[in-house]
Amino acid sequence: MAGGPPTMSAVALVGNPRPGSRTLATGVAAAERICAELGGNLTRTIDLGELGGAVLDPDDLAARDAADAVAAADLLVVASPTYKATYTGLLKAFFDRYRGPGLTGVVAVGVMVAAAPEHALAGEVHLRPLLVELGAVVPAKTLFVLDSALDRLEQVIDSWLETAAAPLAASLRIG
Numbered sequence: 001m002a003g004g005p006p007t008m009s010a011v012a013l014v015g016n017p018r019p020g021s022r023t024l025a026t027g028v029a030a031a032e033r034i035c036a037e038l039g040g041n042l043t044r045t046i047d048l049g050e051l052g053g054a055v056l057d058p059d060d061l062a063a064r065d066a067a068d069a070v071a072a073a074d075l076l077v078v079a080s081p082t083y084k085a086t087y088t089g090l091l092k093a094f095f096d097r098y099r100g101p102g103l104t105g106v107v108a109v110g111v112m113v114a115a116a117p118e119h120a121l122a123g124e125v126h127l128r129p130l131l132v133e134l135g136a137v138v139p140a141k142t143l144f145v146l147d148s149a150l151d152r153l154e155q156v157i158d159s160w161l162e163t164a165a166a167p168l169a170a171s172l173r174i175g
Contacts (some may be wrong), residue, residue, distance in 0.1 A: 008040030008172055011073040013066075015080040015091025019049035023113050026145055026153060027079025030111050033157045034077065037165050038172065044069050048090050055094045067097045074172060076106050076136065078127065082114035086126040101135025107171045109164070110142035113150075120144050139171040140164035 012031040016023040024047050031042045046066045054060040070076055080087035108131045112123040123142025131138050143160045145153065 008035070008038060008074045009043045009072075010035050010040050010075040010077065011069055012042060012045045012077045012079065013070055013091075013094075014045070014047050014049070015078070015088045015094065016047075017049050017052070017088060017090045019047055021047075021049060021081070022147075022150060023079050023081045024049075026113050026150065027077055027111050029153055030079065030109070030143055030157050031075075031077040033154070033161065034075065034109065034165075034168065037161055038075075038169055040075060040172075043073075046070065048094055051094075052090075055090065055097065058097070063094070063097065067094070067102075071098070071102050071106065073106055075168075076103070076108045076131075077111060078108060078131065079111035079113065080127065082112050082119045082122050085119055085122055087112070087122070087130070092130070095130060095134060098134055101133075103131065104135035106136045107168065108136035108138050109140060109168070110138065111145065112142055113145050113147065115147045117146060137171050139167035 010031050012027045014024045014027045035042050051063050054063045080091050110123040110127040128138050149156050
C-alpha cells in the first residue's frame with residue numbers, strides 16, 4: 001500500500017465561551033495525547049469562544065465550516081467546562097446546527113473540566129447522550145479533569161488512556 005495506512009484525523013472542539021481558555025488547553029492536550037497513542041493527527045482545533053454568537057446563525061460560514069469539520073473527523077474530542085453540572089450552552093447551540101444524526105461515523109471522546117469532584121459524572125450523564133443522539137460512537141468513559149489537577153494534566157490523561165485506548169482503537173479500527 002503506497003504511503004502506508006490511512007492516518008486518523010482528529011478534531012478538538014472546545015465549548016468554553018471564553019477564547020483561549022484552560023478548557024481549550026485541556027482539550028487540545030487530550031486530543032494530541034490520544035493521537036500520539038493511536039497514530040493519528042490533530043488536524044483542527046475549534047474554539048467556540050472565538051465563534052461566539054455565530055454558532056446561532058445558520059448562514060455563518062465560519063460556523064458552518066466548523067460543523068462540517070466536526071462531522072468529517074474520524075475522532076472528535078469535545079471539551080467543555082462544567083457549568084451548572086453539565087456542558088455549556090455554547091456547545092449545545094453548536095450541536096443544534098445538526099439535524100438528525102450528523103455525527104454518524106465519528107468516534108467521540110468527551111472531556112469535562114470542573115472545579116469539584118461532585119461533577120465527575122456530568123460528561124457521562126449529559127455530554128455522552130448528546131453525542132450518541134447525534135450518531136457518534138462514544139466507546140470510552142468521559143475524561144474528567146479537576147481544575148486542581150491541571151498542573152499534572154499529562155498524568156491524568158495517561159491514566160485515563162490506560163482503559164480508554166483499547167476501546168478507542170477498536171472503534172477507530174486501529175491495531
